[in-house]
Amino acid sequence: MKKKLLFGCLAVLSGFRFASAQERKAPSYPLITHNTYFSVWSNTDKLAESTTTHWTGAAQSLIGIINVDGTDYRFMGKEPEQYKTILAASDEKDYSVKYTFTEPTGDWTALSYPATDWKEGMAPIGDSRGDKIKWRTKDIWVRRTFNITSTDDINKLFLKASWDDNIEVTLNGKDIFTRVGVSKGFEMTPLDKDKLKVGENIITMHVVNTGGGARADIGLVDKLKPTIAKELEVADQKNVSITATQTIYNFKAGKVDLDVTFTSPLLLNDLDLLSRPVTYITYRVKSNDKKTHAVKVFFSASTNLAVNQPKQAVTAAAAGNGALSFLKAGTDEQPVLQKAGDDVRIDWGYMYVAVPKTAGATQFITTEKESVLAFRQGQTKTTETKGTGLALNTVIPFGNVGATSVAKYVEVAYDDVYSMQYFNANLRPWWNRSGKATIIGELTKANTQYASILQKCSAFNKSMFADAVKAGGQTYANLCVLAYRQSIAAHILVQSPQGEILWFSKENFSGGFVNTVDVTYPSAPLYLIYNPKLMQGMLNGIFYFSESGKFKHDFAAHDLGSYPHANGQTYGEGMPVEESGNMIILTDAICKAQGSPAYAKLHWKTLSTWVNYLTKEGFDPANQLCTDDFAGHLARNANLSVKAIVGIGCYAQLAESLGDKATAEKYRAIAKDMVGRWQKMAGDKDHFTLTFENPGTWSQKYNLVWDKVLDLDLFPQSVYDTETKYYLSKQNEYGLPLDSRKTYTKSDWILWTATFAPTQKDFDKLIDPVYKYALETPTRVPLSDWHETTNGKQTGFQARSVVGGYFMKLLDYKMHNKK
Numbered sequence: 119m120k121k122k123l124l125f126g127c128l129a130v131l132s133g134f135r136f137a138s139a140q141e142r143k144a145p146s147y148p149l150i151t152h153n154t155y156f157s158v159w160s161n162t163d164k165l166a167e168s169t170t171t172h173w174t175g176a177a178q179s180l181i182g183i184i185n186v187d188g189t190d191y192r193f194m195g196k197e198p199e200q201y202k203t204i205l206a207a208s209d210e211k212d213y214s215v216k217y218t219f220t221e222p223t224g225d226w227t228a229l230s231y232p233a234t235d236w237k238e239g240m241a242p243i244g245d246s247r248g249d250k251i252k253w254r255t256k257d258i259w260v261r262r263t264f265n266i267t268s269t270d271d272i273n274k275l276f277l278k279a280s281w282d283d284n285i286e287v288t289l290n291g292k293d294i295f296t297r298v299g300v301s302k303g304f305e306m307t308p309l310d311k312d313k314l315k316v317g318e319n320i321i322t323m324h325v326v327n328t329g330g331g332a333r334a335d336i337g338l339v340d341k342l343k344p345t346i347a348k349e350l351e352v353a354d355q356k357n358v359s360i361t362a363t364q365t366i367y368n369f370k371a372g373k374v375d376l377d378v379t380f381t382s383p384l385l386l387n388d389l390d391l392l393s394r395p396v397t398y399i400t401y402r403v404k405s406n407d408k409k410t411h412a413v414k415v416f417f418s419a420s421t422n423l424a425v426n427q428p429k430q431a432v433t434a435a436a437a438g439n440g441a442l443s444f445l446k447a448g449t450d451e452q453p454v455l456q457k458a459g460d461d462v463r464i465d466w467g468y469m470y471v472a473v474p475k476t477a478g479a480t481q482f483i484t485t486e487k488e489s490v491l492a493f494r495q496g497q498t499k500t501t502e503t504k505g506t507g508l509a510l511n512t513v514i515p516f517g518n519v520g521a522t523s524v525a526k527y528v529e530v531a532y533d534d535v536y537s538m539q540y541f542n543a544n545l546r547p548w549w550n551r552s553g554k555a556t557i558i559g560e561l562t563k564a565n566t567q568y569a570s571i572l573q574k575c576s577a578f579n580k581s582m583f584a585d586a587v588k589a590g591g592q593t594y595a596n597l598c599v600l601a602y603r604q605s606i607a608a609h610i611l612v613q614s615p616q617g618e619i620l621w622f623s624k625e626n627f628s629g630g631f632v633n634t635v636d637v638t639y640p641s642a643p644l645y646l647i648y649n650p651k652l653m654q655g656m657l658n659g660i661f662y663f664s665e666s667g668k669f670k671h672d673f674a675a676h677d678l679g680s681y682p683h684a685n686g687q688t689y690g691e692g693m694p695v696e697e698s699g700n701m702i703i704l705t706d707a708i709c710k711a712q713g714s715p716a717y718a719k720l721h722w723k724t725l726s727t728w729v730n731y732l733t734k735e736g737f738d739p740a741n742q743l744c745t746d747d748f749a750g751h752l753a754r755n756a757n758l759s760v761k762a763i764v765g766i767g768c769y770a771q772l773a774e775s776l777g778d779k780a781t782a783e784k785y786r787a788i789a790k791d792m793v794g795r796w797q798k799m800a801g802d803k804d805h806f807t808l809t810f811e812n813p814g815t816w817s818q819k820y821n822l823v824w825d826k827v828l829d830l831d832l833f834p835q836s837v838y839d840t841e842t843k844y845y846l847s848k849q850n851e852y853g854l855p856l857d858s859r860k861t862y863t864k865s866d867w868i869l870w871t872a873t874f875a876p877t878q879k880d881f882d883k884l885i886d887p888v889y890k891y892a893l894e895t896p897t898r899v900p901l902s903d904w905h906e907t908t909n910g911k912q913t914g915f916q917a918r919s920v921v922g923g924y925f926m927k928l929l930d931y932k933m934h935n936k937k
Contacts, residue, residue, distance in 0.1 A: 141893075142163050142893050142894070143163075143358055143359065143360050143893075144360060144600055144892065144893075144901070145161075145892060145895050145897065145898055145899060145900070145901055145902075146159045146160065146161045146898055146899055146900045146901065147159060147160040147161075147163075147165075147358065147360065147365050148360070148365055148380070148382070148603045148604065148607070148900070149170060149180065149365060149380045149397075150380065150382060150397045150530060151382045151384065151397075151603040151604070151606070151607035152382060152384075152395045152396075152397065152532070152607060153395065153534075153537075153607060153608075153609065153610045154173075154607065154608055154609070154610065154624040154626060154681065155463060155464035155532070155534065156395050156423075156464070156532040156534075157172060157173045157607050157917070158170050158171070158172060158178050158180060158423070159171055159172075159173055159900055159917075160195075161898040161899065162898065163358070164355045164358075165182075165193060165194045165195070165355060165358070165367050165378070166192050166193055166194060166195065166196065166352050166353065166355065167196070168195075168196055169195055169196050169197075169198050169199070170194075170195050172423075172463055173607075173626065173627075173899075173900045173916065173917035174302060174303055174461050174463065174627070174917075175302035175303050175899070176303045176422070176463060177198050177199075177420070177422060177428075178420060178422050178423045179195055179197075179198045179418070179419070179420035179422065179486065179509075180194055180195050180417070180418070180419055180420070181194060181195040181196075181197070181416075181417070181418040181489065181490060181509075182194030182195065182378065182415065182416065182417055182418075183350075183415070183416040183490065183493060183494075184353065184369075184371045184374070184376055184401075184403070184413065184414075184415050184416075185412075185413065185414045185415075185416070186371050186372045186373060186374045186411050186412070186413055187372070187373070187411050187412050188412075189351065189372055190350055190351065190493075190494055191350075191351045191352065191353040191369075191371040191372065192350055192351070192352050192353065193352070193353035193355070193367070193369050193371065193376060193378065194367075194378065197344050197486075197490060198420065198486055199306075199341060199344075200341075200342040200344070200487060201276070201278075201306075201339035201340060201341055201342060202339065202340040202342055203337070203338075203339055203340075204266070204272070204275070204337075204338040204339055204340055205262075205264050205321070205336075205337045205338040205339075206337050207241075207278050207279075207280070207304065207335050207336060207337030208241040208242035208243075208335050209280075209304065209335075209427040209428060209429050210337070210428075210429045211429070212240045212241055212242065212250065213240065213241050213262065214238065214239070214240055214241075214262075215238070215239065215240075215241055215243070215251075215260050215261065215262045216233050216236040216237065216238055216260070216261045216262075217236060217237055217238075217239060217243070217251060217258055217259060217260045217261070218233075218235075218236045218237060218258075218259050219253075219255040219257065219258055219259075221257065221259070222236075222259055225291070226259060226261070226322070227261075227288040227291050227320070227322045228291050228320070229263070229290065229291070229318060229319070229320040231261070233261055236261065239251040241335060242333075242335060243258065243260065243332075243333070243334040243335065244282070244331065244332050244333040244334065244335075245331060245332040245333075246331070246333075246457075246458075246459055247456070247457070247458065248457070253327070253332045253334065254332065255327070256326060256327055256328075257324065257325070257326050257327075258324070258325050258327075258332075258334055259322070259323075259324050260322060260323045260324075260325070260334060260336075261320060261322050262320065262321050262322070262336070263318060263319065263320050264318075264319055264320075264321070265317060265318055265319070266314050266315065266316055266317065266319055267316065268316060269311050269312075269314050269315075269316065272311045272314075272340045273340055273341060273342060273343060274308060274311075274340065274341040275308070275309045275310070275311040275313075275314065275338065275339075275340060275341075276306045276307060276308055276309060276338070276339050276340070276341055277289075277294060277295055277306070277307040277308075277309050277336065277337075277338060278304050278305075278306055278336065278337040278338065278339050279295065279301065279304065279305055279307070279323075279335065279336045279337075280301050280303060280304045280305070280333055280334075280335040280336075281297070281300065281301050281323075281325050281333055281334055281335065282300040282301070282325075282327065282330065282331050282332055282333040282334075283298075283299060283300045283325075283326060283327055283328040283329070283330070284297065284298045284299065284325065284326040284328065285297050285301075285323055285324070285325045285326075285334070286323065286324045286325075287321065287322065287323045287336060288321070288322045288323075289309070289313050289314070289319070289320075289321050290313060290314075290315065290319055290320060290321075291320075292313060294307075294309055294313065295307055299914075300330075300331075300333075301333075302461075302899075303461055304335075306339070306341075309338075314338075321336060321338070323336050330629055331459060331460060331461075331629075331630075333461075350490075350494070353369040353370065353371040353376065354369060354370040354371070355367060355368070355369050356368045356369060356370055360599055360600065361579035361583070361599060362384075362575075362578060362579045362582045362583070362598075362599055362602040362603070363381060363382060363383055363384055363385070363575040363578060363579055363602075363603065364379055364380060364381045364382075364575060364579065365379070365380045366378070366379045366380075367379075370406065372411075373405060373406055373407045373409065373411055374403055374404070374405060374406060374411050374413055374519065375403070375404050375405075375406045376401065376402070376403050376415075377400075377401075377402040377403075377523075378399065378400070378401055378402075379398075379399070379400040379402070380397060380398070380399055381397065381398040381399075381400065381571075381572060381575055382397045382603060382607075383396075383398075383571050383572075383574070383575050384602070384603055384606045384607075385574060385575070385578055386606070386644075386645065386648035386649040386652060387648060387649050389548060389611060389619075389649075389651075389652075390548070390549060391571070392548075392606075392611060393547055393548035393549040393611040394549050394560050394563075394564060395531055395532045395533070395534070395547070395549070395557075395560075396529050396530070396531040396560060396561060396564040397529070397530045397531070398527050398528075398529060398564070398568065398571075398572070399417065399527060399528050399529075399530060400525055400526075400527040400572075401415050401514065401516075401525065401526055401527065402523050402524070402525040403415075403516050403519050403523065403524050403525075404519060404520070404521060404522065404523035404524070405519055405520050405521050408520075408521055409520070410518040410519060410520045411518065411519055412517070412518055412519075413515075413516040413517070413518075413519045414513055414514060414515045414516060415513070415514045415516065415526075416490075416493045416511070416512070416513050416514075417471070417511070417512045417513075417514070417528055418486075418489045418490070418493075418509045418510070418511045418512075419469070419471050419509065419510045419530060420486055420507070420508075420509055421434060421447040421469065421507070421508040421509065421510065422507065423469045423532070424447050424448050424449060424464065424465070424467070424468065424469045424532075425449055425463065425465050425506075426457060426462055426463045426464070426465040427465075428506060428507060429506060430449050430450075430451060430465055430506065431449065431450045431451070431504065431505060431506055432447050432448060432449050432450065432504070432505070432506065432508055433447065433448065433450055433503060433504050434446065434447035434483045434502075434503050434504075434508050434510060435447075435483075435503060436481055436482075436483065436500065438475070439558060439562065440475075441474060441475060441562055441565055441566075442472045442473065442474060442475060442529075442558075442561055442562060442565060443472065443473055443475055443479060443481055444470050444471060444472035444473070444481070444558075444561065445470065445471045445472075445481050445483060445510040445511075445512070446468045446469065446470045446510075447468065447469050447483075447508060447510060448466070448467060448468035448469065449465050449466065450504075451465065451466075452466050452467075453465060453466055454466040454467075454535060454536055454544070455536055455538075455539050455544060455682055455683070458630070458679075458680040458681060458682060458683045459630045459680055459681070460625075460626070460627060460628070460629060460630030460681075461627075461630075462630070464532075464534060466534065466535060466536075467532060467533050467534040467535045468532070468533050468535075468557070469510070469530070469531070469532050470529070470530070470531040470532070470533065470557060470561060471510045471512055471528055471529070471530055471531075472528065472529040472530075472531065472561045472565070473512055473514065473526075473527075473528045473529070474526075474527075474565055477514050477515075477526045477527075478514075478515050479512050479513060479514045479515070479528075480498045480512070480513045481510070481511065481512050481513075482498045482499055482500045482501075482511050483500040483501070483502060483503055483508060483509070483510060483511065484500070484501050484502055484508070484509050484511060485501070485502050485505065485507055485508055485509065486507045486508065486509045487507070488501060488502075488509075489509035489511050492511070493511065493513060498511075498513055512528055514526050514528070527568065529561055529564055529565065531557060531560065531561055531564075533557035534547060537610045537612050537682065538610060538612050538620070538622055538632075538682045538683075538684055539682060539683045539684060539685060540612070540614060540615070540620065540659070540678075540684045540685075541666075541668070541684070541685055541686070542685055543615050545612040545613065545614070545615075545620075546612070547610070547611070547612060548611040548612055548613060551612070551613040582598065582599075582602070583595050583598075583599065585928060585931070585932075586598040586599075586925075586927075586928050588931065589927050589928040589930070589931035589932075590878075590881060590885070590927040590928070590931075591878070591881075591882060593882070593885060593886060593889050594881075594885055594927060596889060597869070597885065597888065597889055597892065597924050598924055598925055598928065600892055600901055600921070600924075601644070601901070601921035601922060601923075601924040601925065602644070604900055604901055604917060604918075604919075604921055605641055605644055605918075605919045605920070605921050605922035606644075606919075606922075607917075608623055608624055608626050608917065608918060608919035609621055609622060609623050609624075609919060610622050610624075610682075611652075611655070614658065614659070614662070616662070618654075618655070618658045618662075619651055619652065619654060619655035619658065620655050620658055620659055620684075621645070621652045621653075621655030621656050622655075622656075622659070622678075622681075622682075622684060623637055623638060623641065623656065623919045624681040624682075624919075625637050625677075625681070625918070626915075626916065626917045626918045626919070627914070627915050627916045627917060627918065628748075628914065628915045628918065629689065630680055630681050631676075631677040631678075631679070631680060631681065631688065631689055632677060632678050632679050632680065632681040632682065632683070632684045633656070633659050633660065633677055633678040633679075633684060634676060634677040634689070635660055635674060635675065635676060635677065635693075635696075635697040635700050635701060636676070636693060636696055636697060636700060636744075636745035637918070637919060637920055638656045638657070638700065638704065639700040639703075639704065639745065640745070640866045640867070640870075640920040640922070640923035641656070641919045641920050641921075641922035641923060642656070642704055642707065642922065642923070643922060643923055643924075643925035643926045643928070643929040644922035644923075644924075644925040645922065646707050646708065646711045646929055647711075647925055647928060647929050647932055650708050650711040650712050653704065653707070653708050653711070654708060654717060656704075657701060657704060657705065657708075659678050659684060660674060660675055660678065660697075660701060661701075661721050661724060663675050663678060663686070663687075664724050664727075665721070665723075665724055668686060669686070669687065671692070671694075672727050672728070672730070672731050673692065673694035673695075673697065673698045673728060673731045674694075674697035674698045674700070674701045674728055675687050675692070675697065676689045676691075676692050676693050676697055677689050691743065692742075693742060693743045693744060693745070693747070694731060694735065694742065695731075695732065695735060695736045695739050695742065695744070695758055695761065695762055696742075696743070696744045696745055696758065696761065698728040698729075698731050698732055698736075698765065699732060699736065699758075699761035699762050699764065699765035699821075700745075700761070700765075701725070701728060702725055702728055702729060702732070702765040702766075702768050702769050702772075703761070703764055703765050703768050703824050703828075705717060705718050705721065705725060705768070705772065706718070706768035706769070706771055706772050706828060707768075707824070707827075707828060709772060709775060710828055710933065711933075715772055715775040715776045718772045718775075718776065719776060722776070725769060725772070726769075728765075729765065729766055729769040729785065732762045732765050732766055733766060733785075733788055735762075736758075736759065736761070736762025736763070736765070736766070737759055737762055737763070737792050737795070737796070738754055738759065738799075738810060739753065739754065739755050739758045739759060739762070740753055741753035744757070744758045744761075746856060746864065748904070748914065749856070749857075749859060749860070752808075752809060753809065754809040754810040754811070754812070755808070755809055756796070756799075756800040756806060756807055756808060756809060756810055756817065756819070757808075757817050757818070757819050757820065757821055758821075759792075759796055759800075759810070760796070760819055760821040760822055761821040762792075763789050763792045763793060763796065763832060764789075764821055764822070764824045764825055764830065764832065766785050766788055766789040766792070767785075767786065767789040767825070767830040767832045768824070768828065768830065769785050770782045770783075770784075770785035770786035770789060771786075771828065771830060773785065789830075789832055790832060793832050793833055793834075797834075797837065799811055802814070802815075802816075804840065804843070804844055805840060805841060805844035806819065806837070806840070806841060808857050808858055808859070814858075815857070815858045815859075816844065816848070816857060816858045817856065817857035817858065818845065818854065818856055818857065818867050818868070818871045819837075819841055819871070820867040820868075820870040820871045822837070822838065822841075822874055823870045823871070823873050823874050823926060823930075825874075826838075826873070826874045826930065827873070827926070827929060827930045827933055828933070829933075835876070838874050838875070838876060839876055841871075842871075842874070842875045842876060842880050842884075845871065845884065846880065846883055846884070849883070849884070849887060849907075850887070850907035850908050851887060851890070851907065851908065851909075851910070852887050852888075852890060852891040852894075852895075852905065852906070852907045852908070852909070852910040853865065853868055853887040853888050853891055853905070853907045854868050854871065854884060854887070854907070855907050861906060861907050861908050862904060862905065862906050862907065862913045863904075863905060863906075863907050864903055864904055865888045865891065865901075865903050865904075865905065865921070865924075866903050866920045866921060866923035866924065867923075868884060868885065868888050869885060869888065869923060869924045869926055869927065870923060870926050871884060872884035872885050872927070873926045873927045873930050881927070887907070890910075891905055891907075891910045894910050895910040895911065895912065896909075896910065896911055897910075897911050897912035899912060899916040899917070900916050900917035901916070901917070901921055902914070902915050902916045902918075903915050903918055903920050903921055
């Protein structure tokens with residue numbers, strides 16, 4: 119699962135589980151969660167402590183203020199930090215540099231260095247489509263000269279940098295910044311402004327690409343003082359709670375209590391609702407002193423929700439229909455489906471903020487800098503409709519509010535026009551697969567159905583939690599809640615030209631690949647439980663890739679491209695055993711969940727090709743990658759061998775269900791024979807090894823879980839008992855390491871490993887450290903599935919769909935407790 123990206127030297131933030139009155143509920147809190155582009159989070163325990171962001175970390179500001187009897191209380195977001203450019207990075211404009219791919223000699227960071235044999239070119243620098251200096255080597259050295267006329271008016275100097283993977287920066291020959299690991303977009307690092315000098319200056323960078331994408335970009339900015347007046351008070355946040363489809367905040371704002379509920383109605387059994395990109399923000403207000411108070415609520419959404427980079431110009435407008443008033447904004451450029459890759463946000467289509475006309479709201483457009491001050495001064499007229507960094511503002515009057523609560527809401531939506539490119543055909547979102555629907559129609563339906571949708575969400579929240587408690591206990595249920603929206607929001611739902619469901623994942627923060635099979639594999643339990651048709655939608659594209667003849671191998675493809683371009687595999691090499699095993703196992707799981715082998719029958723020829731590959735190559739795998747490819751190539755991988763054995767067993771089970779007993783017996787015999795040999799070759803006294811015949815090593819054998827969940831009955835119970843006992847002796851504070859090579863882990867795999875533990879007590883011992891990690895990690899990002907077990911820090915990855923794998927225990931429960 120991608121993909122050789124190491125994130126180091128992450129900022130350690132204070133505020134562990136019991137460090138404040140309010141207990142942490144998540145490393146990051148989901149606010150708007152629909153797909154990989156329309157995804158906004160709060161990275162602090164209190165909603166008003168930070169600027170809300172896209173899952174990549176880019177600022178996508180949502181601000182909320184409640185006015186009670188003339189006093190303003192901010193309850194959501196902070197004013198986005200404002201910077202004045204001193205030296206532009208490429209998100210503002212292209213700039214000239216000298217660069218070389220050959221290691222320079224001498225003091226190449228000095229202003230006087232001649233650099234006569236260096237190349238000249240214009241940033242941006244990288245390996246993406248829009249980069250002007252194409253960088254595809256391991257190293258690049260860059261020099262950039264610039265002039266400064268004065269430093270007296272600089273408030274706070276910051277280095278602004280974006281890089282992939284490791285970077286060293288100097289300013290006027292002095293080291294100012296070093297970091298190992300890829301940046302999360304542009305990162306700001308404070309500098310002493312005395313390092314600048316009046317006249318000519320030079321800034322240099324050496325960037326190393328250790329694998330995956332390449333990027334090198336630097337600038338300098340002055341952090342401006344905030345414009346929100348100091349007297350603006352902050353509402354007292356009393357609590358935050360998270361359910362499957364909602365995040366709910368409770369505040370006290372003077373003599374009024376305010377509840378703010380973010381509802382993304384991601385109900386997997388209703389594809390039209392699932393694909394409708396509309397989030398509700400509900401405000402519920404009541405008096406807390408038995409008197410009445412005049413109340414109004416202000417909501418401001420940055421147009422940065424509709425851009426990839428803040429420099430992109432947007433146009434905003436106000437409109438409405440019979441039921442709704444709304445504001446919309448989108449880029450002037452509208453580069454539909456042009457940008458591809460990982461750290462990329464949508465810059466085509468249009469964002470909307472809608473409010474029912476019955477709410478009596480006022481809507482207006484300003485710059486981000488002006489929005490809060492305009493509201494506070496009672497100025498609600500549009501001042502800007504074109505430019506960068508605009509804000510869509512809504513003021514909702516509640517009138518005089520007493521002890522009886524009053525609720526009103528806004529809808530925040532995104533129309534992406536086209537969602538994916540699938541073998542060169544541009545596909546509309548599922549909700550508009552006919553091409554005849556409109557986002558205004560979706561907003562109107564969302565308004566009409568508001569009460570019923572919230573009722574459905576509430577019912578699902580309760581039933582999902584109750585089922586998870588039955589399956590694995592309350593701590594387990596809490597983990598499922600954290601995983602639910604995050605996993606779904608890393609997907610987009612479309613229909614193929616052949617009329618099939620396509621439920622495409624993006625491999626967030628680990629390569630940006632689309633429909634990666636070894637990301638589908640860990641994500642699968644969530645979708646197998648709640649809608650196996652979506653599970654089919656995760657496999658359909660890979661089957662088509664092979665069956666159309668576009669992928670000419672006797673094993674399954676790794677991916678379908680770089681999101682949002684599903685035009686064919688772009689990852690550098692295959693994972694033949696990994697992906698073939700994954701596809702067969704998941705096909706069997708779909709058929710088990712549906713109680714019918716029909717899906718396997720559709721693809722039997724392809725499955726037969728893949729199982730024969732596993733039979734030949736799977737038992738003692740060659741030196742190839744598996745899903746844990748961040749750990750490197752590994753020959754004779756015992757856990758990968760388990761996958762091959764289980765895959766062959768699944769094929770046998772499918773053959774049995776299709777009535778082909780001879781084939782079933784043949785492949786089951788092959789799998790059982792492999793199990794016997796596996797035990798001998800991987801056995802090492804009190805456990806089984808990482809690689810065959812390599813005593814002293816060990817690894818989580820998470821692939822074993824399907825043997826239990828699908829009732830394959832391949833491995834003896836002694837294997838599970840032995841491994842579980844050994845794992846419990848290897849745990850660290852924040853979980854069980856992935857294997858004996860490192861102390862980092864993958865939390866999704868721990869949940870799988872725990873699922874085959876022989877007792878509930880063993881299960882609890884394995885998952886409790888994972889929940890402790892979720893509550894105490896110092897890395898405040900949407901839940902990372904790859905973390906360090908010794909200190910709880912993110913190692914890499916964030917906001918990925920694979921946390922759908924947390925539902926494995928519930929899947930096992932559902933499979934064996936069918937009504």
